[in-house]
Amino acid sequence: MDLVRQTLLRTLIPAAILVAIAILVMRYGQPYQIRVGYVFFINLTMVVGLQIFMGNSGTASFGHAAFSGIAAYTVAILMTPLMLKRTLIPDAPFNLDQVVLGPIPSIILALLVTGVVAYVVGLAISRLKGVGAEIGTLAFLVIVHVVFTNWIELFRGPRAFYGIPIISNLWWGLGASIIAVFVAKLFRDSKYGVQLRASSDNMLAAKAMGVPVDRLRLIAWTLSGIVVGAGGVLLATNLGTIAPTSFYFNQTFLMMAMLLLGGMRSVSGAVCGTIVIALGSEITRTLESGPVLLGIDFPEMFGLTGFFLGAVIVLVMAFRREGILAGEEFEDIWDDMTRRLRRDKAPAAALDER
Amino acid sequence: MAAIPHTTPDPARAGVAALPATLAIEGVSKHFGGVYAVRDVSLTCSEGEIVGLIGPNGAGKTTLMNLISGTLTPDQGDISLGGVSLNGASPADCAIAGIARTFQNIRVFHRLTVRQNIEVAYTTYLRHRAHKRASRSIEEIMELIGLAGDGDLKAGTLPYGKQRRVEIARALALAPDILLLDEPAAGMNEAESVGLIDSVRAIRDQFGCGVVVIDHDLKFIMRVSERINVMHMGELIASGTPDEVRVNKEVIEVYLGTKSAVS
Numbered sequence: 001m002d003l004v005r006q007t008l009l010r011t012l013i014p015a016a017i018l019v020a021i022a023i024l025v026m027r028y029g030q031p032y033q034i035r036v037g038y039v040f041f042i043n044l045t046m047v048v049g050l051q052i053f054m055g056n057s058g059t060a061s062f063g064h065a066a067f068s069g070i071a072a073y074t075v076a077i078l079m080t081p082l083m084l085k086r087t088l089i090p091d092a093p094f095n096l097d098q099v100v101l102g103p104i105p106s107i108i109l110a111l112l113v114t115g116v117v118a119y120v121v122g123l124a125i126s127r128l129k130g131v132g133a134e135i136g137t138l139a140f141l142v143i144v145h146v147v148f149t150n151w152i153e154l155f156r157g158p159r160a161f162y163g164i165p166i167i168s169n170l171w172w173g174l175g176a177s178i179i180a181v182f183v184a185k186l187f188r189d190s191k192y193g194v195q196l197r198a199s200s201d202n203m204l205a206a207k208a209m210g211v212p213v214d215r216l217r218l219i220a221w222t223l224s225g226i227v228v229g230a231g232g233v234l235l236a237t238n239l240g241t242i243a244p245t246s247f248y249f250n251q252t253f254l255m256m257a258m259l260l261l262g263g264m265r266s267v268s269g270a271v272c273g274t275i276v277i278a279l280g281s282e283i284t285r286t287l288e289s290g291p292v293l294l295g296i297d298f299p300e301m302f303g304l305t306g307f308f309l310g311a312v313i314v315l316v317m318a319f320r321r322e323g324i325l326a327g328e329e330f331e332d333i334w335d336d337m338t339r340r341l342r343r344d345k346a347p348a349a350a351l352d353e354r
Numbered sequence: 355m356a357a358i359p360h361t362t363p364d365p366a367r368a369g370v371a372a373l374p375a376t377l378a379i380e381g382v383s384k385h386f387g388g389v390y391a392v393r394d395v396s397l398t399c400s401e402g403e404i405v406g407l408i409g410p411n412g413a414g415k416t417t418l419m420n421l422i423s424g425t426l427t428p429d430q431g432d433i434s435l436g437g438v439s440l441n442g443a444s445p446a447d448c449a450i451a452g453i454a455r456t457f458q459n460i461r462v463f464h465r466l467t468v469r470q471n472i473e474v475a476y477t478t479y480l481r482h483r484a485h486k487r488a489s490r491s492i493e494e495i496m497e498l499i500g501l502a503g504d505g506d507l508k509a510g511t512l513p514y515g516k517q518r519r520v521e522i523a524r525a526l527a528l529a530p531d532i533l534l535l536d537e538p539a540a541g542m543n544e545a546e547s548v549g550l551i552d553s554v555r556a557i558r559d560q561f562g563c564g565v566v567v568i569d570h571d572l573k574f575i576m577r578v579s580e581r582i583n584v585m586h587m588g589e590l591i592a593s594g595t596p597d598e599v600r601v602n603k604e605v606i607e608v609y610l611g612t613k614s615a616v617s
Contacts, residue, residue: 191473191477192477194466194470194473194474194477195474195477197463197466197470198463198466198470198471198474201462201463201464201465201466202461202462202463202464204425204445204457204461205457205461205462205463206463206474207444207445207446207449208423208425208445208446208448208449208454208455208457209449209454209474209475209478209524209525209528210446210449210450210475210478210482210528211446211474211478212446213446265465327465
């Protein structure tokens, strides 16, 4: 209980930043900016979710975009009105074309399905270590994509699944990302989070201290999958249209760039990286279309956004492996700074006394 | 290492100590390819005892340590603690059973704080060992091992000597029956290793565990241990009290070279 209270306190700073962003966007933004803001909160939820696994286990995952897809499609299939479903997926298995649920049960079921899939896949992934585990996650991404594009009766294949009731808005995104930050911080600071982080620092020593490494990796993987799934739910219920490509390599690399830039080992790093990349992508997207800025006529540069993300990953890996925040939380950086200030003052005071 | 004040053992521990758990190694062998790293070694260590294991480089000390702690599995022989077999046990199983270890090359969790380093082991203690054995709190352990005030520092930023203490504190947080110290005096000067002797004895007195100390520093092992086992080329060539080992002809021949080195 003590930990929950402390984590609530520690969530206050990032929550305040996010609320400020949301209010700013809603007050002064045009519909376009509001959409960008909403996408920011969706990505933030997913990146913080990804941090739960990557940051604590130290293992990269290329598979998490699949979880957002699984949750998004589950919500789509359960929530879309029957009339539409008859034209979209008339031959759906398990009579799913005749079932429709309200938003709340649909969302809960979507997260549950994602959690169950994550757990089952995690049974295999959590046994693998290092590169083996990372390739395993990549294979998982491809498998899920292949299922989406080829199980036409259920997912409509590569064509878009449209007509999903649009029920969420920017405040939902804000709420979801604050909850995600809270959950991620709670896990990181819990006994099990600390044990899992220990195993990523030194596997041999962690095992010698009785850390159940595989089980903790499975827990982190599953929890992380569910939070990323929440991001998928937000996406489906705001855009109203989803397609398998929304949950594939582009999304994977976007999430990866955001997390690595900020520093994957802290939740604050995930928040920080998402903000910087979101702003950066907006700038590159504007430049892509060849605008006239400050009297200079820029040429059209298609693909600049993708180039930007790739460049960020390469530069971070080359020059700052631990990311902008180097694995620290905002609060810890603040504590460190005040401690250092106090230490600097102490000898000065001693001199004055002489 | 800071000297730890000798006090009478905790009454909570005194009750448990009535039935001391013994680590028993019987006829254990391990070979890599055609080379025996450890061949037919037997030794014991009970709670409250300090047992030394000494031998020149390549004698098989660390292999034996890895066998006891579950990092390696013996080809032959039995390892048990308090009558419970540890054959085929994983490192985590061994920790849960009551064998804690430190590492020759320091392996602290460098991104975690000192307190969190200890907490990692303490979590295992609370889950699996609390019903078997009383433990001290994390703060008490830090105080006793000379880490008071370092709790919030990242373990990776500490100097070498303190990192060694973090490893020992972490191992003690498991409230182990047997503590394995792998070359604790490595990199220490004469004065520091004399201080370490007091610390090892104090740990035994304060925590009531058995201690197996591995080192090739002869003076250190002779002074800290109550019983000594000498290894050479994977085999145990002598065991006994320091005085017995000191005059053992085979030991003098293969390891000491000259008698004067032992004084």
